[in-house]
Amino acid sequence: MLEKSLQNQQIIYCDAHCHLVNCREMNCDQKPEKWLGASTILNIEEWNKADFDFDLFYTFGIHPQFVCKENKEEINKNLDFLNNLLQNKKISAIGEIGFDFFTDQFKSNATCQEEIFNNQLQLALQYNIPLVIHCRKANEKLFEYSSMLKKLPAVLFHSFMGSPVEAKSLINKGIRAYFSFGKQMLNNNKKVIACVKELPLQNLLLETDAPYQTLKGEDFTKISDIQTIYQAAYKIRNENISYVDFCIILYENLLYLYHE
Secondary structure, three states: OHHHHOOOOOOOEEEEEEOHHHHHHOOOOOOOOOEEEEEEEOOHHHHHHOOOOOOEEEEEOOOHHHOOHHHHHHHHHHHHHHHHHHHOOOOOEEEEEEEEOOOHHHHOOHHHHHHHHHHHHHHHHHHOOOEEEEEEOOHHHHHHOHHHHOOOOOEEEOOOOOOHHHHHHHHHOOOOEEEEEOHHHOOOOHHHHHHHHHOOHHHEEEOOOOOOOOOOOOOOOOHHHHHHHHHHHHHHHOOOOOHHHHHHHHHHHHHHHOOO
16 A cells, blocks of 8 residues: 555655755755655854745744853844744744753753743744744753643644653643654654654654754765655554555644644
8 A cells, every 4th residue: 555655646745844954055955746844944044045945834943052151142143033034924933942951061051041942932922933842851841831832823842752651741731732753763763663653643743854863874864765754654653544644644734833
């Protein structure tokens, strides 16, 4: 069924999170014939390089890895720029933003990360726009902010690294939550595989995070790798629906996330 369905023109591969500006610079931006994506832009310089394709949603946000006291002036410029984008309805979500305590260096900036996260969260509440959240080694922060996150139209937990229990708990707290997954499935990440298998289909999305989130031996991830990711997720879920219907539901999820 899978191979036959792959030829069906109803299929639209949806990449919930990629960095298309960086992909183009690395010549890995080739897309499937039917494709819809969300491209994350992390600073003003990247924004000025974007081509603004019609088959893309755009998000803009200050990544937690870029947040530190030394970057305060640059951060403020990007916050002002973000506010201007929101005023002019240029983006579909704020992100990726959040918390990254993966290294001691990142964790040392925890106070600054929280301050800038709060700045962007308040903008999301003000403009009633979704968030795209990056969170590594800091899932407790998601629950600290759950009462605020549930006030937003939607939240995408990009490359979610928690357990199915944690994900379902966030849903049960009233957050209109989506969880996106990529090549960690192919790396045999047990938590990711469990989430892909167990989460309600209406809360699931898939992503490449291209050109990042590579497998061992890869220099980069290609946009076209979304097809391999879709096939892996469908196999893991073992749904009692066709591959085409599986793809249609994920397409609808992406549209719901971005207010279409």
